[in-house]
Amino acid sequence: MKNKVVSSQEAIALLRDGDMLCNSGFVGNGTPDELLAALAERYVQTGGPRDLSLIFAAGQGDGKERGLNRLAHPGLLRRVIGGHWGLIPKIARLALEEKVEAYNLPQGCISQLYREIAGHRPGVLSKVGLGTFVDPRLSGGKLNRRTTEDLVQLIELAGEQWLFYKAFPIQVAFLRGTTADPSGNITMEREALTLDNLAMAMAARNSKGLVIVQVERIAAAGSLNPRQVQIPGILVDCVVVARPENHMQTYATAYSPAYSAEVRVPAESVPALPLDLRKIIGRRAAMELAVNSVVNLGIGMPEAVAAVAAEEKILDYVTLTTEPGVVGGIPASGMDFGAATNTEAIISQNAQFDFYDGGGLDLTFLGMAQIDQHGHVNVSCFSGRLAGAGGFINISQNARKVVFVGSFTSDGLEVAAAGGRLAILREGKIRKFLKDVEQITFSGAQAQQQDKQVLYVTERCVFKLCSEGLELIEYAPGIDVEDDILAHMDFRPIIRNPVLMDARLFRSEPLELKGELFDLNLPSRITFHAEQDTLFLNFEGMSVRTVRDVDSIRQWVERRCQSIGRKVSAVVNYDAFQLAPEVTEAYAELVQYLMGRYYLTVTRYTTSAFMRLKLGDALSSRGLAPHIFETREEAESFLKSQPKHS
DSSP states (O other): OOOOOOOOHHHHHTOOOOEEEEEETTTTTTHHHHHHHHHHHHHHHHHOOEEEEESSSSOOOOOSSSBGGOOOOTTTTEEEEEOOOOHHHHHHHHHHOOOOOEOOOOOOHHHHEEEHHHHTOEEEEETTTSEEEEEEEETTTSTTOOOOOEEEEEEEEEEEEEOOOOEEOOOOEEESEEEEEETOOOOOTTOOOTTTTEEEEEEHTTOEEEHHHHHHEOOOTTOOOOOEEEEEEHHHHHHHHOGGGGGOOOSSOOOOOTTHHHHSGGGGGGGOOSSSSSHHHHHHTTTTTOOEEEEEEETTTTTHHHHHHHTTTOOGGGGEEETTTTSSSOOGGGGGBEESOOSSSEEOOHHHHHHHHHTTTSSEEEOOEETTTOOEEEEEEEEEEEEEEETOOOHHHHHSSSEOOOOOOOOOOOOEEEEEEEEEOOOOOOOOESOOOOOSSHHHHHHHHTTTTTEEOSEEEEEEEEEEEEEEEEOOOOIIIIIIIIGGGGSSOEEEEEEEOOOOGGGGSSSOHHHHOOOHHHHHHHEEEEEGEEEEEEEEEEEOSSHHHHHHHHHHHHHHHHHHTTEEEEEOOOTOOOOOOHHHHHHHHHHHHHHHEEEEEEEEEEEEEHHHHHHHHHHTTTOOOOOEESSHHHHHHHHHHOOOOO
């Protein structure tokens, strides 16, 4: 048996000029700082290895010195391919100053690319990035004029447009775990995340490269539980025991057993936010939550949504996720971001993006740096700052509903909330609502084609994306639309019938969202589209738990149909719909009654295969044709194909 435990200096000495290096980590979670520090030290002392190419998915740094910032020495790097750049300003500066070739590609696509490299497949085929700056019709993800090679191709397959992200060999992988045995088997029991470590190790190994893993401790040969081994020793060339200061669990926390799921913490331990700008925005965004929805939270302002949900005691009714692989629980913030407490599962980052890309998210909350008249959003490069897209493109393009959150202006904005009203104490110096964004990270045009629900939530107003562009739908009590909103925009949004934002947002007392979460709110869910002669029942996110709920649905549908005065066609949205088993029969009876009395034809749609099966069985058992589809487009297409009978 070979003992693979070596010093960091011995491991780094194996790197060669021009190697392609992939580095693991998410902010400060799982970032192998011992290896990065050793590489930087060797380069400063010896002048080598030089001209390395670097690829990373998530941002890996503290915004100052740690993480990939350690590698910002002239000549050490020749090319950098990254997902999120905001936490590595020293590397970003090299890109902006054209001292390295530089690419910004979607975090999820990079994460998935490791698997393709491992399997010797040509690359990642994805729709992620279409219509954004990653699209080769715009910049193909290139960040400067020095960068000329095309890593992204636009292709047509089966009559549809796709982006192809090309694979390439990886010569070195820097990874991190908790415990290693002499053979190089790696466990990760004290890590907050597992990330892409296994896929990266396979990618480097199958490229005939080196796999170097930083760990906290060494165990005796044969003592590791094989079910806990995340990286098998057959993939590992070198193991380096890190100094404690270079192996913190996160950049903010040396070690928390709650982050490694060894203990659960009371939900009350999450401190309530003060009534400031972040809380106002987080509150209004949280109003979009629905029972049993699967939700993603971005970094920064979206973190306030989790804090509000905890204060409102509704975390048990939604499932929060973050892109590095967290499912459930309470996501951490700041330099702990990526870690979470009370999680239900921790999966690999690439698997999480498979879930996201496939439409698994009901709702996402993401930040916004610039917004324009077309509904485009820029978070990747603005005002001379390279932040990078991270997972933003994957998530925003594929979630069923997107809520962008952020202040209306930036740089110096001060507000005060009291008595149900908002006051602007000092306006921000930088406008965020521009005629055209500097870079398209989210394509409003693409979202319109997908008929996606998109909201833009600020402290003083709310916009939605409609077919004509951005529409003002809400404004805060105490705010003048002309003076406080339109005067600070470079374009005039569509204004029809905006309403006041909920006054509770601007008071110190809790919103009591829990009660509203279970409120059927039926009057706003039942609408008649006269031009299509169709009744639309939006039951998305609704939870039907009692016979009283069923009766309420009957009363409101009947009331609306009686006002129309004739039978009509109907479309029902059952996305994220919850039907308690004890009321399934009563609900099926209601559907039978409504179909016989008020509907010409009815179609239904839901992305949930389980709900399609459950409703289908309940209706079929009564001799009713279910007509349940996966998408609204399929449901409406079927409806149009049916003959009209009065």
